[in-house]
Amino acid sequence: MLENADGYIIDLDGTVYRGRQAIDGAAEAIEAIRLKKKKVVFLSNRGNYSRKMCQMKLKAMGIEASEREIVLTSTVTAEYLKRTDPLCKAWLLGDEGLREEFLSHGVGLADRPEEANWLVITLFEKLTYADLNSAFRAVRHGAKIIATNEDKTFPGDDGDFIDVAGMIGAIVHATGESVSVVIGKPSTFMSDAALAAMDLSAERCLIIGDSLASDIALGKRSGIRTALVLSGSTSREQAEAATERPDFIWESLLDLRSILAEEEMDCQLSSPS
Amino acid sequence: MLENADGYIIDLDGTVYRGRQAIDGAAEAIEAIRLKKKKVVFLSNRGNYSRKMCQMKLKAMGIEASEREIVLTSTVTAEYLKRTDPLCKAWLLGDEGLREEFLSHGVGLADRPEEANWLVITLFEKLTYADLNSAFRAVRHGAKIIATNEDKTFPGDDGDFIDVAGMIGAIVHATGESVSVVIGKPSTFMSDAALAAMDLSAERCLIIGDSLASDIALGKRSGIRTALVLSGSTSREQAEAATERPDFIWESLLDLRSILAEEEMDCQLSSPS
Structure with a gap:
C-alpha cells in the first residue's frame, strides 16, 4: 500500500x-x-519558529528529530535570500524564531526599516501596532515583500487562529504594494x-x-x-x-x-x- | 473671495x-x-478618539470646541449602527475612544467575538495579535465588517503612520470577507x-x-x-x-x-x- x-x-x-x-x-x-x-x-x-525551537517542542511530545529533519519556512526563506540576494538587508515582521534562522544563516538585517531592501513577513504572535508601523515604513521606503507563507489560519489550543495572511494583508492593504515572493x-x-x-x-x-x-x-x-x-x-x-x-x-x-x-x-x- | x-x-x-x-x-x-x-x-x-478626547487635545493647543462641533468617524459609526441596527451586538477593533463613543450612544457590545453581528474596525495604536485574533473570530462567526474609515496613512510626530487600512487588510485578507460599510x-x-x-x-x-x-x-x-x-x-x-x-x-x-x-x-x- x-x-x-x-x-x-x-x-x-x-x-x-x-x-x-x-x-x-x-x-x-x-x-x-x-x-x-x-x-x-x-x-x-511555520516561519515564526526556528529549527531549535521546533526540535524542543517535538522533544516535549516524545518525538526526537535532528535539525536536518526539520524544514520550516523560516529556514527556507533565510536560505532563499542568502542565495538570491547575498548582500541584502532584511527587516523582519515576525516572532523571534524567524530572527534566529536569519542570524544562523548570516542574512543581513537592517538597523532601521527605512534601510531595508526586503521586508520578511511571517506569523507574529507578539505583534504590536509599532511593529506593523515599522514594516509599513520599510515598504514605503522601497523594501520588497517576501512572505514565509500565506496561510490564513492555523489550529491552536482553543480554536483557529489568524495566521500570516493577517500580517500580509495589513501591509499590502496599507501600502498598495504586493508580495514579491511566497516561500511556503x-x-x-x-x-x-x-x-x-x-x-x-x-x-x-x-x-x-x-x-x-x-x-x-x-x-x-x-x-x-x-x-x-x-x-x-x-x-x-x-x-x-x-x-x-x-x-x-x-x-x-x-x-x-x-x-x-x-x-x-x-x-x-x-x-x- | x-x-x-x-x-x-x-x-x-x-x-x-x-x-x-x-x-x-x-x-x-x-x-x-x-x-x-x-x-x-x-x-x-479619526475613529479611535472620542469627542471628549478630541476636545481636550484641541484645548491643549488653545482651541476651544464644543462636543457638537466635533464630528469624528467614531461618533458617526456609532450613530449609524444605532439607527440602522438598533439591537446589534458590536465587537470593536480599535482604541479606547471608539468604545467611549459606542457606550455614549448606547450601542450594544458583544461579550465574546463569536456573538457579534458587527465587527467595527478603526485605527488601533494599542493593537496586539490577540486583538487581531478576536476580530478574525468575530468575522469567521458571521459578523459583518464596518470600518470607521479606510485611510492608509496619517501624519504623526516622526513621519507617516499606518492607518485603518492596515487593520482592515489584516481581517479582510485572513477571512476572505469584505467590508460592508465605510463611514469616513x-x-x-x-x-x-x-x-x-x-x-x-x-x-x-x-x-x-x-x-x-x-x-x-x-x-x-x-x-x-x-x-x-x-x-x-x-x-x-x-x-x-x-x-x-x-x-x-x-x-x-x-x-x-x-x-x-x-x-x-x-x-x-x-x-x-
Whole structure:
C-alpha cells in the first residue's frame, strides 16, 4: 500500500500537534517509520519558529528529530535570500524564531526599516501596532515583500487562529504594494528543500498533512504521493469534495501507524521462517 | 473671495495638528472664524478618539470646541449602527475612544467575538495579535465588517503612520470577507453629519483639509466648496495635478487667517464711518 515510500514528509500543525497538544498517535507513527529505517522530514509553513525551537517542542511530545529533519519556512526563506540576494538587508515582521534562522544563516538585517531592501513577513504572535508601523515604513521606503507563507489560519489550543495572511494583508492593504515572493507550501521551494534534506526523489516519498491547499497541493505539484489527515483544518466532506484528491485520507497519524504495523506483520508472515 | 461661507468644516490631522504638534496658524484661523460669528465643525476620520478626547487635545493647543462641533468617524459609526441596527451586538477593533463613543450612544457590545453581528474596525495604536485574533473570530462567526474609515496613512510626530487600512487588510485578507460599510470621508455620511451639526446647507459651507482623496473628494461629492492645505499629506505638485481640483490651495490655515483679516479690513474700509 505504501510500497516504495522511503521518505515521509510530515506537516506539523494539525498533523503532529494542535497548539501545545500532541495529536494522538503522532509519536507512535513516527516511531514506526524509524523502526522501518525510513527517512522523515517535518515540513511546516511555520516561519515564526526556528529549527531549535521546533526540535524542543517535538522533544516535549516524545518525538526526537535532528535539525536536518526539520524544514520550516523560516529556514527556507533565510536560505532563499542568502542565495538570491547575498548582500541584502532584511527587516523582519515576525516572532523571534524567524530572527534566529536569519542570524544562523548570516542574512543581513537592517538597523532601521527605512534601510531595508526586503521586508520578511511571517506569523507574529507578539505583534504590536509599532511593529506593523515599522514594516509599513520599510515598504514605503522601497523594501520588497517576501512572505514565509500565506496561510490564513492555523489550529491552536482553543480554536483557529489568524495566521500570516493577517500580517500580509495589513501591509499590502496599507501600502498598495504586493508580495514579491511566497516561500511556503504549496510553493515547490518547500518540496525542493524537503527532498534535498532526505536526498530522495519525489516518487519515493509521501507527504502527509491536514491542508488541501498547502500539503496536498504541494504533493500534486511536486509529484509526491499525498495523504490527508483529518486531525486538523479539513473535514472528510471537504476532503472528498476536493478537485485534487489526496491518494489517502486518514483520521490521523494513528492510521499510518496501523498501516505500518500491518505491513510489518504481512512482511513477517510472507518471509520464509 | 470666501463670500457666503457661513460654515467652516475643518479636518484635524495634517490641517489643525500633526501628531501632538499644532500646525502654525490653526488656532488663530479658528479664532478669526469665531470673531466673524461663523460656524465651525471639526470633521475627522479619526475613529479611535472620542469627542471628549478630541476636545481636550484641541484645548491643549488653545482651541476651544464644543462636543457638537466635533464630528469624528467614531461618533458617526456609532450613530449609524444605532439607527440602522438598533439591537446589534458590536465587537470593536480599535482604541479606547471608539468604545467611549459606542457606550455614549448606547450601542450594544458583544461579550465574546463569536456573538457579534458587527465587527467595527478603526485605527488601533494599542493593537496586539490577540486583538487581531478576536476580530478574525468575530468575522469567521458571521459578523459583518464596518470600518470607521479606510485611510492608509496619517501624519504623526516622526513621519507617516499606518492607518485603518492596515487593520482592515489584516481581517479582510485572513477571512476572505469584505467590508460592508465605510463611514469616513469621502463618504457622504460625514458631510451629512457635519451639515446637520451646523444646520447649514452645503452651498453655504467650505471644507478645509489636507487630503485630496478624503477632504476634497467629499466636498466635490457633497457640493461643498473645498480648500486644500499643504500642511499635511499632499504636495503642491500633487494638488495641481489632481483631476478634482480644490477651489483653493493654501500653505496652511495661516492663509485662511490672512484672508479673513483682509476681508475684515475691506469691510471696515467700505463701510461708512
